[in-house]
Amino acid sequence: MPELPEVEMYRIYAESTVLHKKVIKTEVIDTKLLKVSIPTFKKHIEGQSFSAITRVGKYIFIKTTGAKYLVVHFGMTGNWQYFKDDEDIPKYTKVLFYFDNGFKLSYISKRKFGWLNLTDSIEQFQQDHNLGSDALSTSQSAFIKSLDGRKSPIKSFLLNQKTMSGIGNWMADEILYQSKLHPETPINHLSEEDKKTIYQKIQHVCEVAIQKEANYDDFPSYFLIHNRKKGGICYHTGDKLEKITVGGRGTFVSTKWQVKK
DNA sequence: ACAGCCTCCTGACGGC
């Protein structure tokens, strides 16, 4: 599922395909995924070119030559694909952008958990939707300060996009596994050292995942993701991983390796 | 302000 590293790959893909291309037409196949009306969407996108593509957390912001930014979120099964021939249209295409070179960009969503929106500016969108700064742009001191006064399980906090955005379910498990901390540990039980460790592991997991182009198979062998499945084994202890629920999300944990405080 | 639970949606998967 697309989290920060996967969305970064989508951003790079868009930069190498649709940047500076002019949209001559759009086609909305499933209106449910559009957060604005079709006329508003067409008015601000058709006839405009894509002039910059940036990412904050799991969101992509496409600056247009018009007044608005196009905001794209992929949900859990989203993707996009650049293609030319009609016969190559991807399955589950929900929105199509036609460019003046004859190519098209398909916004794909299998389970309809993503959406498209418009905004005046990235900062405006962040304010309106309580979207925190990107995990790779958040300082250690800001991260540690944001933990003050909280007592929810640390995993729930990592999944919350309000202060730091981009971390989803597999990354939260990965970060806490590498931090040797149990995902249910209440934030107010963490030491200053723990907080620094978590921050460093957030950066590490993001950086490695992007460097490996989000191809899980290429991640180092000590990464949890290789064993993050039913019957998976802890790389460090050899014990079977436990599957629990934290914050309503499926969570894999090595109970001997990850300390609960 | 914060925490926790529910909802959306539908393909994939496991069990019989």
Place this chain on the structure above:
DNA sequence: TGCCGTCAGGAGGCTG
């Protein structure tokens, strides 16, 4: 082999 129930998950909304 085929059917059917259950699971997965990001973010927003609602409640306590």
